[in-house]
Amino acid sequence: MSLQDFLASLDALQCDAQSAFDSADDAESFEAARVAFTGAKKGRLKDVQKQMGAVPNEEKKTAGLKLNEVKSAIQTALETAQSRLGGGDDSGVDPTFDPTLPGNRPIIGHIHPITQTINHLMEIMGRMGFEAAEGPEVEDPWHNFVALNIPEDHPARDPLDNFYLATAAAAKADRNVEGEQLLRSQTSTVQIRIMEERQPPIRIISLGRVYRPDQPDATHFPMFHQMEGLLVDKNVTMANLKTVLRVFATNYLGDDVEIRFRPSFFPFTEPSVEVDFLWDGTWIEFGGAGMIDPNVFKAVGYDPDEVSGFAFGLGVERLCMRRHGITDIRDLYSGDLRFLRQF
Numbered sequence: 001m002s003l004q005d006f007l008a009s010l011d012a013l014q015c016d017a018q019s020a021f022d023s024a025d026d027a028e029s030f031e032a033a034r035v036a037f038t039g040a041k042k043g044r045l046k047d048v049q050k051q052m053g054a055v056p057n058e059e060k061k062t063a064g065l066k067l068n069e070v071k072s073a074i075q076t077a078l079e080t081a082q083s084r085l086g087g088g089d090d091s092g093v094d095p096t097f098d099p100t101l102p103g104n105r106p107i108i109g110h111i112h113p114i115t116q117t118i119n120h121l122m123e124i125m126g127r128m129g130f131e132a133a134e135g136p137e138v139e140d141p142w143h144n145f146v147a148l149n150i151p152e153d154h155p156a157r158d159p160l161d162n163f164y165l166a167t168a169a170a171a172k173a174d175r176n177v178e179g180e181q182l183l184r185s186q187t188s189t190v191q192i193r194i195m196e197e198r199q200p201p202i203r204i205i206s207l208g209r210v211y212r213p214d215q216p217d218a219t220h221f222p223m224f225h226q227m228e229g230l231l232v233d234k235n236v237t238m239a240n241l242k243t244v245l246r247v248f249a250t251n252y253l254g255d256d257v258e259i260r261f262r263p264s265f266f267p268f269t270e271p272s273v274e275v276d277f278l279w280d281g282t283w284i285e286f287g288g289a290g291m292i293d294p295n296v297f298k299a300v301g302y303d304p305d306e307v308s309g310f311a312f313g314l315g316v317e318r319l320c321m322r323r324h325g326i327t328d329i330r331d332l333y334s335g336d337l338r339f340l341r342q343f
């Protein structure tokens with residue numbers, strides 16, 4: 001068969017197939033056209049393809065190219081007819097899709113119990129007029145220690161009790177850069193930052209993460225949260241501190257909570273106390289508190305003869321655990337959703 005004859009039969013095939021698919025107006029006529037032109041056994045395309053064997057070898061390349069063109073034109077005509085008639089794969093409807101089956105329930109996000117506790121604490125303290133304030137988690141020794149009346153040789157500054165950061169350059173030189181910057185070990189840093197920025201009267205709380213290289217156990221974790229409170233004004237007394245903490249505790253844990261101050265020591269408060277709450281028959285230490293030390297007022301440029309104030313710092317995890325009956329702090333950070341979804 002000459003190349004010309006082969007190309008002519010391809011043209012005729014394309015022309016006939018095009019008009020058959022274009023004029024198909026129901027499933028039956030479409031199916032008839034499909035079998036007649038593209039059918040695996042008796043389809044005309046198959047026949048013409050067979051004839052290519054008779055085209056001289058040196059002209060087979062041209063013949064093959066044309067054959068592919070015609071094949072894809074017929075396929076396009078078939079698909080166009082198919083989608084016009086609303087059937088087949090192009091309809092966009094998956095034939096295995098059953099709209100009557102129940103849907104997949106989406107997984108709804110969940111607020112972590114510590115975040116829920118933080119929101120709750122802010123709400124209670126907000127009702128007593130305490131405004132939320134924030135400070136950085138990476139701190140300098142001035143805000144974490146010096147301004148808080150913690151001198152250079154104080155054990156609280158020991159490298160073993162803090163997460164000091166190595167600067168890139170110092171780390172490269174393998175130098176000990178203790179004292180440069182650290183992850184804050186307490187939220188009391190925010191007291192300093194706020195007093196440096198503002199003048200009294202001040203009434204703030206700060207809720208955030210703090211870090212200590214503590215061995216994890218049921219009540220300790222190396223990263224935990226504190227709620228810092230600071231009130232500075234004129235004639236502030238220890239009775240004001242106790243009232244604020246009592247109102248807080250009864251709002252958070254219930255009317256039957258009792259509060260106890262135990263004498264203690266913090267370099268930045270004088271006098272200082274440990275704050276315990278009695279709840280469900282047990283006394284538990286929730287944090288520390290006291291009247292702001294005159295040296296702290298001096299460090300931020302306040303006159304200690306003019307102003308007075310109190311501060312407290314409570315462990316947020318301990319508060320959350322007490323309220324929800326959680327017995328191991330590590331459960332809060334295990335990432336186990338079966339545990340977290342309970343709250």
Ligand code: FA5
Nearest residue numbers: 186188214220221224286287288289311312313315318
């Ligand atoms: C302080 O951090 C003082 N800054 C508190 C303070 C503020 C005193 C203002 C006076 C004025 P302390 O180190 O005791 O204090 O920690 C306070 C509370 O944090 C503890 O009572 C406890 O509830 C919690 N806490 C301490 N270490 C951990 C830990 N590793 N994991 C979980 N909670 C902790």
